[in-house]
Amino acid sequence: MGDMSKTTNTRSSRLIVLAPYAWLVLFFLAPFLIVLKISLSQSTLMQPPYAPLLALDAGWQGLKDFFGALSLDNYAALFTDALYRRSYLKSLEVAAVSTAILLFIGYPVAYALARAPRRWQAILVLLVVLPFWTSFLIRVYAWINILQRDGLLNDALLALHIIDRPTTWLATDSAVYIGIVYSYFPFMVLPLYATLERMDESLLEAAADLGAPPWKTFFLVTVPLSLPGIAAGALLCFIPITGEFVMPDLLGSSATLMIGQTLWTEFFGNRDWPAAAALAVVLLVILAGPILLYQRREARALERR
Amino acid sequence: MAAQPLVTFDRVTKRFGDFTAIDDLTLDIFEREFFALLGPSGCGKTTLLRLLAGFEAPDEGRVLLGGEDLAGVPPYRRPVNMMFQSYALFPHLTVAGNIAFGLKQDRLPKAEIAERVDEMLALVQLGALAQRKPDQLSGGQRQRVALARSLAKRPKVLLLDEPLAALDRKLREETRFELKELQARLATTFVIVTHDQDEAMTVADRIAVMDHGRIAQVGVPAEIYEQPNSRWVAEFVGDVNLIEGRVTTVYPSFVLLERDGLRLRVAATAVVSPGTTAWAALRPEKISIAHEASDSAENGAAGIVTDIGYLGTVSRYKVRLDCGLVVEAAMMNASRRASQTIGVNDRVWLSWTPEAGVLLTR
Ligand SMILES: Nc1ncnc2c1ncn2[C@@H]1O[C@H](COP(=O)(O)OP(=O)(O)OP(=O)(O)O)[C@@H](O)[C@H]1O
Numbered sequence: 001m002g003d004m005s006k007t008t009n010t011r012s013s014r015l016i017v018l019a020p021y022a023w024l025v026l027f028f029l030a031p032f033l034i035v036l037k038i039s040l041s042q043s044t045l046m047q048p049p050y051a052p053l054l055a056l057d058a059g060w061q062g063l064k065d066f067f068g069a070l071s072l073d074n075y076a077a078l079f080t081d082a083l084y085r086r087s088y089l090k091s092l093e094v095a096a097v098s099t100a101i102l103l104f105i106g107y108p109v110a111y112a113l114a115r116a117p118r119r120w121q122a123i124l125v126l127l128v129v130l131p132f133w134t135s136f137l138i139r140v141y142a143w144i145n146i147l148q149r150d151g152l153l154n155d156a157l158l159a160l161h162i163i164d165r166p167t168t169w170l171a172t173d174s175a176v177y178i179g180i181v182y183s184y185f186p187f188m189v190l191p192l193y194a195t196l197e198r199m200d201e202s203l204l205e206a207a208a209d210l211g212a213p214p215w216k217t218f219f220l221v222t223v224p225l226s227l228p229g230i231a232a233g234a235l236l237c238f239i240p241i242t243g244e245f246v247m248p249d250l251l252g253s254s255a256t257l258m259i260g261q262t263l264w265t266e267f268f269g270n271r272d273w274p275a276a277a278a279l280a281v282v283l284l285v286i287l288a289g290p291i292l293l294y295q296r297r298e299a300r301a302l303e304r305r
Numbered sequence: 306m307a308a309q310p311l312v313t314f315d316r317v318t319k320r321f322g323d324f325t326a327i328d329d330l331t332l333d334i335f336e337r338e339f340f341a342l343l344g345p346s347g348c349g350k351t352t353l354l355r356l357l358a359g360f361e362a363p364d365e366g367r368v369l370l371g372g373e374d375l376a377g378v379p380p381y382r383r384p385v386n387m388m389f390q391s392y393a394l395f396p397h398l399t400v401a402g403n404i405a406f407g408l409k410q411d412r413l414p415k416a417e418i419a420e421r422v423d424e425m426l427a428l429v430q431l432g433a434l435a436q437r438k439p440d441q442l443s444g445g446q447r448q449r450v451a452l453a454r455s456l457a458k459r460p461k462v463l464l465l466d467e468p469l470a471a472l473d474r475k476l477r478e479e480t481r482f483e484l485k486e487l488q489a490r491l492a493t494t495f496v497i498v499t500h501d502q503d504e505a506m507t508v509a510d511r512i513a514v515m516d517h518g519r520i521a522q523v524g525v526p527a528e529i530y531e532q533p534n535s536r537w538v539a540e541f542v543g544d545v546n547l548i549e550g551r552v553t554t555v556y557p558s559f560v561l562l563e564r565d566g567l568r569l570r571v572a573a574t575a576v577v578s579p580g581t582t583a584w585a586a587l588r589p590e591k592i593s594i595a596h597e598a599s600d601s602a603e604n605g606a607a608g609i610v611t612d613i614g615y616l617g618t619v620s621r622y623k624v625r626l627d628c629g630l631v632v633e634a635a636m637m638n639a640s641r642r643a644s645q646t647i648g649v650n651d652r653v654w655l656s657w658t659p660e661a662g663v664l665l666t667r
């Protein structure tokens with residue numbers, strides 16, 4: 001009897017486990033195969049702007065022609081053209097530097113949140129995410145306003161006598177970093193807060209009791225124990241920042257050409273869908289490592305619970 | 306000349322908001338003593354340890370270690386180590402790493418740290434598990450790691466906050482003796498917190514019974530048990546019959562107490578005057594129970610057995626005396642003879658000596 005309920009249990013739980021896979025196949029794998037196929041095609045001036053198209057009515061021969069016409073030319077072009085290489089590298093650089101800055105700013109904020117009196121914590125966490133309830137575009141335009149020549153930032157720096165004449169912020173790398181750090185802030189703070197908040201305070205007392213001053217306790221106990229949060233926050237920021245489009249496009253210049261913009265130009269500007277598709281596939285391959293790493297960590301954390 | 310105490314709490318008061326957790330408490334603990342803080346939950350035992358370890362600061366009074374005021378000395382500079390109620394083992398470090406943590410803070414040479422870790426592992430018999438992480442250990446093993454870690458720095462005082470609470474009964478009893486042996490071998494001062502009176506009695510040289518942030522009584526275990534200074538201590542430490550009565554006559558060596566026609570002779574262990582109310586505290590095991598009255602007994606009363614509890618080594622008899630009072634008597638089962646078997650509803654005779662009872666005035 002116990003066995004029977006167990007088997008039905010595992011059967012229904014298997015169904016539940018399958019549901020997200022069905023979702024993935026429908027909304028991730030299928031579109032990905034389409035993009036992959038386009039990346040192996042050639043650009044044409046027709047509608048749709050690529051060839052070959054699969055002609056099923058031509059039977060076996062049509063299938064053979066179709067696969068015969070696919071080629072890796074677009075990928076070869078990616079590796080020979082320095083423009084593409086530069087925008088990939090720029091994307092990775094911006095993602096790495098932004099993630100480092102986010103960690104540097106986010107950790108103290110998350111730490112302060114976790115150490116705040118219990119009854120304040122919910123409100124403080126709410127304050128961190130509150131700005132993100134307004135429209136993303138409005139916030140980007142607000143930043144353009146703040147960063148322009150006679151904007152709030154220059155006014156403040158002038159008033160504080162940190163600079164003596166207005167500085168150009170817009171269309172610089174700094175503006176892109178400011179925008180990205182601003183918009184990914186909660187993605188860093190929230191996972192860090194979650195691990196720090198769960199940490200057993202008696203461990204900090206134990207470290208002090210054993211002779212470790214507070215700064216040593218921080219590096220010997222707090223940081224190692226918050227590594228899962230650091231990893232989650234870093235991956236949660238690094239992965240999407242690599243493909244970031246809006247911030248470099250609206251706040252940056254042609255010097256901050258990230259892969260998202262290059263892809264956009266190929267797709268909408270040059271109407272070269274195959275090149276754009278190849279760019280997207282390579283981006284996915286580059287990010288596959290970090291994404292898998294993130295998935296593994298999450299799965300392990302779930303298992304432990 | 307009295308020895309200088311190692312630890313002194315000098316009129317210490319600690320408040321949390323408007324709640325007074327430690328209330329004008331004064332206490333001395335001496336070197337090499339195994340000292341127990343015994344009291345009900347919430348009476349301030351942990352708070353007292355935390356004041357000594359430096360996690361809390363007294364609102365009034367001073368905490369002294371070796372004659373020096375500890376005020377302003379942070380926990381990481383106090384030569385005192387604590388074994389936490391929850392063990393607080395570092396989950397990211399191995400057993401050896403946990404034990405070495407405190408030694409590394411002292412910047413000892415690597416070889417010496419390794420040697421000391423091995424020594425500690427041997428002490429708690431965990432050598433084989435040195436490379437395990439805390440979550441791969443059983444409760445009893447974790448408890449040993451915590452003990453080894455807090456002993457590794459050879460503290461002047463080791464503070465143990467309910468160290469055995471998480472162990473099962475058998476392991477707890479074994480570990481009590483190990484702790485006692487360890488303390489004697491290391492000649493360190495141990496301060497143990499417990500709300501288990503058996504534990505305090507077994508391990509401690511001296512016991513302080515705490516109640517609501519104050520010390521109710523301090524003394525060696527036998528003193529606490531045999532000569533409690535108040536009804537509260539008598540009831541908290543072991544089972545007791547408290548018989549309230551009026552003092553009728555005071556003799557040099559004993560006092561006569563009267564209650565509902567029952568007359569008790571109690572050794573004059575407290576100063577009382579005739580006409581006042583006092584209590585006789587009688588431990589159940591000091592009351593003899595028999596079918597016939599014995600003439601030689603100086604205290605005695607007849608009654609009916611209402612309930613018998615068989616506890617293995619002893620049996621407990623609940624007896625309703627003719628005056629209406631219910632008294633508990635205990636008898637070792639080994640000394641019980643078949644011919645004397647006492648059953649429920651039997652009429653019995655209870656007797657005890659004047660020295661069996663303690664005269665209490667509060
Ligand atoms: N940080 C704190 N803030 C407020 N009240 C506290 C704090 N720490 C302890 N108390 C209170 O002080 C009293 C004594 O607490 P303490 O932890 O010393 O008790 P204890 O004797 O160790 O009890 P237990 O046997 O349950 O561990 C309790 O009533 C507790 O609620």
Ligand SMILES: [Mg+2]
Pocket residue numbers: 350351352390466
């Ligand atoms: Mg406690």
